[in-house]
Amino acid sequence: MAETRSISASSYNNVPAHHEKRLWYRTTFFNAFVIGGVGFMAPGLWNAMNSLGAGGAQSPFLINAANALVFGLMGFLCLFGGPIANRIGLNWTLLLGAVGYPIYSAALYTNNRYGNVWFVLVGAVACGLSAGLFWASEGAVALGYPEPAKRGRYMNIWLWFRTGGPLVGGAIVLALNHSAEAKDRGKVGYKTYLIFIALQCVAVPLAIFLSPPDKVQRSDGSKVKIVLQSSWRAELLELWRLSCKKEILLLIPVFWAAYFNQYSSNFQTYYFGVRARALTGFLSTPTPILASNRFTDPDKGYFATLFSSWLISRFLDYKGVSTKNRITYSFCYVIVLHIIAWVYGWVVQEKYTANPPTFDWTDKGFVEGFFVLVLWEFSRQALQNWLYYLVSTMTDNISELSRLSGILRGQESFSQAVSFGLNTRNWYGGRVPLAVNTILLGLAVFPTLLVIKNHVPIEHDKNASTKLESRDEEEGAVQNNVESGKGNCVTGETVATKS
Numbered sequence: 001m002a003e004t005r006s007i008s009a010s011s012y013n014n015v016p017a018h019h020e021k022r023l024w025y026r027t028t029f030f031n032a033f034v035i036g037g038v039g040f041m042a043p044g045l046w047n048a049m050n051s052l053g054a055g056g057a058q059s060p061f062l063i064n065a066a067n068a069l070v071f072g073l074m075g076f077l078c079l080f081g082g083p084i085a086n087r088i089g090l091n092w093t094l095l096l097g098a099v100g101y102p103i104y105s106a107a108l109y110t111n112n113r114y115g116n117v118w119f120v121l122v123g124a125v126a127c128g129l130s131a132g133l134f135w136a137s138e139g140a141v142a143l144g145y146p147e148p149a150k151r152g153r154y155m156n157i158w159l160w161f162r163t164g165g166p167l168v169g170g171a172i173v174l175a176l177n178h179s180a181e182a183k184d185r186g187k188v189g190y191k192t193y194l195i196f197i198a199l200q201c202v203a204v205p206l207a208i209f210l211s212p213p214d215k216v217q218r219s220d221g222s223k224v225k226i227v228l229q230s231s232w233r234a235e236l237l238e239l240w241r242l243s244c245k246k247e248i249l250l251l252i253p254v255f256w257a258a259y260f261n262q263y264s265s266n267f268q269t270y271y272f273g274v275r276a277r278a279l280t281g282f283l284s285t286p287t288p289i290l291a292s293n294r295f296t297d298p299d300k301g302y303f304a305t306l307f308s309s310w311l312i313s314r315f316l317d318y319k320g321v322s323t324k325n326r327i328t329y330s331f332c333y334v335i336v337l338h339i340i341a342w343v344y345g346w347v348v349q350e351k352y353t354a355n356p357p358t359f360d361w362t363d364k365g366f367v368e369g370f371f372v373l374v375l376w377e378f379s380r381q382a383l384q385n386w387l388y389y390l391v392s393t394m395t396d397n398i399s400e401l402s403r404l405s406g407i408l409r410g411q412e413s414f415s416q417a418v419s420f421g422l423n424t425r426n427w428y429g430g431r432v433p434l435a436v437n438t439i440l441l442g443l444a445v446f447p448t449l450l451v452i453k454n455h456v457p458i459e460h461d462k463n464a465s466t467k468l469e470s471r472d473e474e475e476g477a478v479q480n481n482v483e484s485g486k487g488n489c490v491t492g493e494t495v496a497t498k499s
Helices: 028-041 043-050 061-088 090-114 118-144 148-176 191-209 232-243 246-258 263-271 274-283 304-316 323-354 366-392 398-422 428-454 464-475
Strands: 002-006 481-483 488-490 494-498
Touching: 028 043, 028 090, 028 118, 028 148, 028 191, 043 090, 043 118, 043 148, 043 191, 061 090, 061 118, 061 232, 061 398, 090 118, 090 191, 118 148, 118 366, 118 398, 148 304, 148 366, 232 398, 246 366, 246 398, 246 428, 263 274, 263 323, 263 366, 263 428, 274 366, 304 323, 304 366, 323 366, 323 428, 366 398, 398 428
Parallel strands: none
Antiparallel strands: 002 494, 481 488
8 A cells, every 4th residue: 555745845955054074075075086086997098098099909990880889878878877876876876887897998908819809899888888877977976066166176177087097098008009119000009908907997996985965065065956756757757858858959969069079089090100099199188287276387298188178167167257158158169169170170181181191109290180189179178068067057956967967978979879880981081070070060059059048057045045944944844855875865746655
């Protein structure tokens, strides 16, 4: 027999904060390092292998097919990752999201050393399923845990770690593949993968240290807002409602455009030798010098990704401009970056189509081709940071944020799957994938501007809990159903419970 009881529409963060002792492992700063550390060793090192071009293989076509499978499965799991995270908890979702990465690296190792093909596809399935859960949980934590005034800063910390994975991985690859014998085209040494496998295995237990949302301690005293649905069915209906919202549908083209360019992998295998690919994999991620949260010594080596992330994140947190204007101005900046990057990319590609080179790092034309990759990465990272910030201003509820970040990453994953599939063919001169990328970026501008025009950012009011406490005292006691293992609160729903 089932009975029904009503739950007050107040959410967990509306309960007045008590003077609780701040624990370092519950702070947003520590949790940013947990999510960053897992990102560093799992997808970060995965990106390091792909930054070699084709996962370090001699031919890009098998790896591109495997990556298409990874991102196709990842897209579906990202979409449903929000409801899964809301039901089993963000920390367990993050743990499951890290499991598949070392399996895929092991598959690349067996392919490199023994020519095994089937394990690459099995590893791609495992990685795709895990990655979908990882990205849905990671996005919710990176955007929902920090104080709203520090979202850009913490998003940058998360990005530093995740991009630090390719940086360290690139250094490992470069150290193992720098000899004169690696000047020509070919594949990297198989020992490279063993280090990656070992490091990615560490990411799994690290995810356990992520705090549940209800235990996170923000510096401003506010709580992470949690409003969960009462059942799997209700979660899926809420996901469908959110997916059908006008602004989400209008953002789908830019979700696709943000990560569609996977031709960069083929560009490297076509025009660079092995050790040049190792060097571009190392240098196309920045080597910043950090002191007091600022870049110092401008003459030393911070390149595309981290510098791009730092630059736009600093502006997105700038309080001298309203949130709406920050979003608008940043998007204009992103448009200008992409125009510069793709015009330059087209010019260089046409030159290489007419006379295909194979560059070593000692060759005169190496820098010209290298900057194609730098500019593509710089512009792409700015767009990704902007998109995550935009999504974070659409809600102040981490449960809904997990669904939104899952939708965002899901669409990005579908676009990457199509792009990797497109690049399984040896298109003459790369004109077809470049044309598709350029057209998609152009088509994404107008609908995104419509969203920005009508978007009203949700501003965080840390005094809301005091106001709602008075209202609740008049209406009756607030009932909160907090699931201790998940750190979740069911609110605003009619819940059927068995008796």
